[in-house]
Amino acid sequence: MIWLKIKIQFIIIILFMLPVFSSCAARELDSISLVTAVGIDKDGDGYLVTYQVLNPKAIASQKSVYESPIVIYTEKGPDLGQIERRVTTQAARKMYTAHVRAVVLGEDVARDGIREILDYLFRSNEYRTDHYFIIAKGTTAGQILKTVTMIQPVSGIKLYESIENSKKWWSPTNSLRIVELINTINAKGSNPVLAGIELEEQDDIDTVERLKKTDPGEVRYTSLGAFRGDKLVGWLDESESLVLSSLLGKAKNSAGNVRIDKDTLVSLNFKNKKPLIDVYMSDGEPIIDVVLQFEMSITAQTGDIDFTKPENADTLKLMVDEKYEGLCGKLLEKAQKELKTDIFGFGERIHRACPQAWNDLKDNWNDEFSNLQVNFTVDSKLMDLGQNLKPIIKEEG
Amino acid sequence: MLFPRRGSPNNQTQPSNGPAGAAGSGNNSRAAEIGGNLDANISKIRAELGSDDLIINLSQSNPDKHMRFACVYIDNLISDQILSDYSVELSELLESRQSINAQPPSDFFNILKSRFSGVRRVSQGSNLNDLVNCLLSGEIIFLVDGHNVFLSVDAFSPECRQIEESTTQSTVRGPKESFTEKIGTNVAMIRKRIRDKELKAESLIVGSRSRTKIILMFINNLAKKEILDEIRRRLNSIQIDGILDSGYIEELIKDNRYSIFPTLLNTEKPDTASACLLEGKVVILVDGTPFALIAPALFSDFFQSSEDYYHQFHISTLTRLIRYLAFLLAIFVPALYITLASYHQEMIPTPLLISILAQREGVPFPTSVEVLLMEVTFEILREAGIRMPRVIGPAISIVGALVLGQAAVEAGIISAVIVIIVSTTAIASFTIPNYSMANAARVIRFIMILIASIFGLVGIFWGTIALMLELCRLKSIGIPYMSPLAPKAKSAAKDTLLRYPIWKSSRPEGISTDPSQQASSKEIVTEAQKQQPEFR
Numbered sequence: 064m065i066w067l068k069i070k071i072q073f074i075i076i077i078l079f080m081l082p083v084f085s086s087c088a089a090r091e092l093d094s095i096s097l098v099t100a101v102g103i104d105k106d107g108d109g110y111l112v113t114y115q116v117l118n119p120k121a122i123a124s125q126k127s128v129y130e131s132p133i134v135i136y137t138e139k140g141p142d143l144g145q146i147e148r149r150v151t152t153q154a155a156r157k158m159y160t161a162h163v164r165a166v167v168l169g170e171d172v173a174r175d176g177i178r179e180i181l182d183y184l185f186r187s188n189e190y191r192t193d194h195y196f197i198i199a200k201g202t203t204a205g206q207i208l209k210t211v212t213m214i215q216p217v218s219g220i221k222l223y224e225s226i227e228n229s230k231k232w233w234s235p236t237n238s239l240r241i242v243e244l245i246n247t248i249n250a251k252g253s254n255p256v257l258a259g260i261e262l263e264e265q266d267d268i269d270t271v272e273r274l275k276k277t278d279p280g281e282v283r284y285t286s287l288g289a290f291r292g293d294k295l296v297g298w299l300d301e302s303e304s305l306v307l308s309s310l311l312g313k314a315k316n317s318a319g320n321v322r323i324d325k326d327t328l329v330s331l332n333f334k335n336k337k338p339l340i341d342v343y344m345s346d347g348e349p350i351i352d353v354v355l356q357f358e359m360s361i362t363a364q365t366g367d368i369d370f371t372k373p374e375n376a377d378t379l380k381l382m383v384d385e386k387y388e389g390l391c392g393k394l395l396e397k398a399q400k401e402l403k404t405d406i407f408g409f410g411e412r413i414h415r416a417c418p419q420a421w422n423d424l425k426d427n428w429n430d431e432f433s434n435l436q437v438n439f440t441v442d443s444k445l446m447d448l449g450q451n452l453k454p455i456i457k458e459e460g
Numbered sequence: 461m462l463f464p465r466r467g468s469p470n471n472q473t474q475p476s477n478g479p480a481g482a483a484g485s486g487n488n489s490r491a492a493e494i495g496g497n498l499d500a501n502i503s504k505i506r507a508e509l510g511s512d513d514l515i516i517n518l519s520q521s522n523p524d525k526h527m528r529f530a531c532v533y534i535d536n537l538i539s540d541q542i543l544s545d546y547s548v549e550l551s552e553l554l555e556s557r558q559s560i561n562a563q564p565p566s567d568f569f570n571i572l573k574s575r576f577s578g579v580r581r582v583s584q585g586s587n588l589n590d591l592v593n594c595l596l597s598g599e600i601i602f603l604v605d606g607h608n609v610f611l612s613v614d615a616f617s618p619e620c621r622q623i624e625e626s627t628t629q630s631t632v633r634g635p636k637e638s639f640t641e642k643i644g645t646n647v648a649m650i651r652k653r654i655r656d657k658e659l660k661a662e663s664l665i666v667g668s669r670s671r672t673k674i675i676l677m678f679i680n681n682l683a684k685k686e687i688l689d690e691i692r693r694r695l696n697s698i699q700i701d702g703i704l705d706s707g708y709i710e711e712l713i714k715d716n717r718y719s720i721f722p723t724l725l726n727t728e729k730p731d732t733a734s735a736c737l738l739e740g741k742v743v744i745l746v747d748g749t750p751f752a753l754i755a756p757a758l759f760s761d762f763f764q765s766s767e768d769y770y771h772q773f774h775i776s777t778l779t780r781l782i783r784y785l786a787f788l789l790a791i792f793v794p795a796l797y798i799t800l801a802s803y804h805q806e807m808i809p810t811p812l813l814i815s816i817l818a819q820r821e822g823v824p825f826p827t828s829v830e831v832l833l834m835e836v837t838f839e840i841l842r843e844a845g846i847r848m849p850r851v852i853g854p855a856i857s858i859v860g861a862l863v864l865g866q867a868a869v870e871a872g873i874i875s876a877v878i879v880i881i882v883s884t885t886a887i888a889s890f891t892i893p894n895y896s897m898a899n900a901a902r903v904i905r906f907i908m909i910l911i912a913s914i915f916g917l918v919g920i921f922w923g924t925i926a927l928m929l930e931l932c933r934l935k936s937i938g939i940p941y942m943s944p945l946a947p948k949a950k951s952a953a954k955d956t957l958l959r960y961p962i963w964k965s966s967r968p969e970g971i972s973t974d975p976s977q978q979a980s981s982k983e984i985v986t987e988a989q990k991q992q993p994e995f996r
Contacts, residue, residue, distance in 0.1 A: 091802050091827060092816065093821065095805065099810075119817040120822075122818055220811075
């Protein structure tokens with residue numbers, strides 16, 4: 064009797080569980096195509112989507128296979144969902160997008176606005192949230208994804224790893240993942256910046272033959288694309304990007320130089336701290352004080368100034384502070400006058416510090432931002448002179 | 461008093477009163493008593509035990525052949541050495557005592573009795589059934605003409621294996637000897653470790669035909685009375701015709717007999733058994749097998765090795781944690797691989813997925829079939845390795861290694877990851893110190909593989925929940941199997957996942973009546989001594 068009862072209970076439990084199980088449909092590894100990167104370009108009113116698919120046979124085979132490590136499928140269509148399904152008409156397997164490492168947006172798409180794309184990617188249950196958004200500068204996303212890259216032949220993974228490493232050691236590069244990106248767009252007091260990538264060489268980028276060269280000349284992150292809302296409005300060059308990363312508190316390590324006098328050029332490594340940002344109101348207008356702090360170490364120098372002497376070290380500090388204060392000011396001017404977009408997130412600072420004042424400002428913040436007064440102070444600190452304290456070769460005379 | 465029941469004839473009859481004894485022989489012969497007539501008695505014995513290995517020696521006292529007596533035993537149960545000793549004793553007795561002739565048979569009986577009781581356990585009785593049981597237990601029976609009581613002298617000495625190193629539970633450090641098939645030796649091996657007057661041994665006989673001797677050992681003021689009574693009750697309720705290994709007992713007296721998990725610990729090592737006795741547990745020794753049972757046994761007991769207590773506690777804690785980890789690996793790794801590779805590819809890190817993908821390229825089977833194929837092949841190899849004759853062992857391992865490891869991968873039938881997965885689980889299951897628990901892990905692994913290949917990760921969750929429920933449901937002689945983890949007992953948890961230092965650990969709370977510390981926690985080397993200059 065007891066066994067009968069247990070059996071009935073068991074069957075009931077299984078029945079209740081069935082709807083749960085039905086959601087997980089098995090897909091064997093060899094029935095899916097691993098998409099490593101997606102490129103989205105404009106095509107008339109719709110999109111031209113490029114799927115970069117991994118060719119596992121060529122990637123990890125022990126024998127050398129004369130096949131490309133990546134395969135590109137392009138498909139046109141009015142909307143992204145349709146394209147993703149339609150691409151099965153040319154691909155052998157279903158596109159599996161959970162492992163997409165990078166979404167590359169064509170410059171024209173980015174200028175038109177990326178709202179719809181973000182909605183599609185975020186709504187999908189397959190796309191994860193850990194891929195980076197990259198903008199193809201001066202070329203199409205398709206061209207970027209077609210490129211066969213060296214060392215890491217799957218360029219989707221290369222784009223991802225390159226951002227990760229570059230972010231760590233070279234601050235100007237930066238980009239956002241989807242959640243951050245959507246939050247930054249939605250916040251009224253801030254606007255996103257995404258990494259811009261350029262193609263260095265135009266010819267034969269999509270052949271494996273390139274891998275035999277020693278000087279591949281492939282793709283390179285050159286700049287940051289500044290957005291107003293979900294639309295790309297302009298580009299920041301390298302030094303502007305560096306300053307922006309520092310101001311956003313995203314820079315960790317970077318490098319730069321400063322000219323002390325005619326003979327002396329000092330190369331420096333920077334270790335950034337989070338900037339101190341202070342907001343206060345003066346005559347009903349918000350004023351922002353930014354203190355940028357970093358520690359620096361000397362990596363090389365010309366001339367024979369001895370920086371072990373405190374007065375010389377002080378001079379160096381002053382020159383560095385002056386240089387970077389100037390760069391900050393220039394970047395602010397560009398953002399206020401030329402781009403008219405608050406890429407610094409100052410609006411959010413005001414929102415947090417003075418919520419009442421923000422209520423009046425928020426509705427047309429990007430215009431108000433043009434008149435915002437920001438005082439930059441740079442406070443650098445010389446921490447390390449390197450292995451040799453003084454110049455090893457004394458200059459003649 | 462090793463076997464208190466054997467001392468007096470009253471106790472002698474006790475085993476046959478049990479249900480096991482009753483089933484063995486017919487009711488009419490049970491009531492039969494032996495009479496004064498020697499010839500009649502002998503023919504009764506012959507009728508009861510008509511077997512060719514029954515030896516009946518009729519003798520007469522010298523010189524006038526006044527006193528007739530018989531010496532009855534079963535051949536081969538008694539060694540030649542003992543037999544010749546007895547015959548020397550007997551002839552000495554008969555030669556020296558001239559006055560025997562004048563005495564009544566009862567006096568001669570008493571002389572015989574006193575002669576043998578000096579060195580051997582002797583007993584007497586008049587029940588024919590007892591007599592036959594004594595014969596079958598390897599005792600020599602003396603019958604004196606004109607006296608209606610028989611004298612039984614223990615001389616059981618069958619050929620037996622020497623004490624050898626343990627083959628199933630090997631250790632690096634610590635006692636190496638293991639139990640043998642002879643129960644007396646096993647008792648001695650425990651007793652020589654614990655010379656406590658409170659260490660008691662209770663013997664009983666189970667099995668209507670095998671009449672296997674079972675000895676219950678426990679330390680009187682440590683073992684809980686309820687547990688002891690329950691074990692006694694269960695052992696006495698066993699109705700079976702033969703017990704050939706302690707496995708029979710285990711299966712019969714287990715609390716949840718359909719459960720896959722072992723709820724009685726078996727051990728081959730007398731040091732493990734002694735340690736359990738000191739914790740207040742009960743050891744069940746079964747004649748004819750080197751495997752002793754220990755009750756109650758908790759889940760954590762199956763992950764403890766006797767060696768844990770012979771090494772530094774740091775090392776033991778580490779190895780014990782590794783064992784639990786290995787248990788989890790042995791159960792879950794293939795199942796998890798299946799779900800990740802065929803349902804949840806998004807959970808695998810991209811670089812790993814790429815290399816798995818590359819290996820899977822061209823493999824004709826789905827992942828679950830692949831895993832099952834390899835697991836089954838491995839189980840076959842393992843079974844073959846145990847069953848085959850020792851001499852062809854290397855052949856099997858060469859074929860196994862080549863077939864499993866290389867050829868299958870090179871032929872593209874199996875991907876290399878699977879070989880790694882299967883060998884990981886195999887090695888992991890070997891780290892579980894107890895073979896019964898390792899077997900349980902094996903079976904659960906297959907169940908998990910099946911669930912995982914049908915239901916994916918959700919299935920594994922459900923399977924894990926079911927496993928937890930099962931573990932928490934189990935009891936070992938009334939003690940919750942997962943204690944001291946669930947229900948939680950703080951003091952006893954010191955010897956579960958971790959192995960606390962000996963001076964900090966105490967006896968398990970629910971099991972022992974005296975859950976105080978086993979060792980004094982006082983530091984032997986005092987602070988002052990540590991400050992002293994070192995000896996030079």
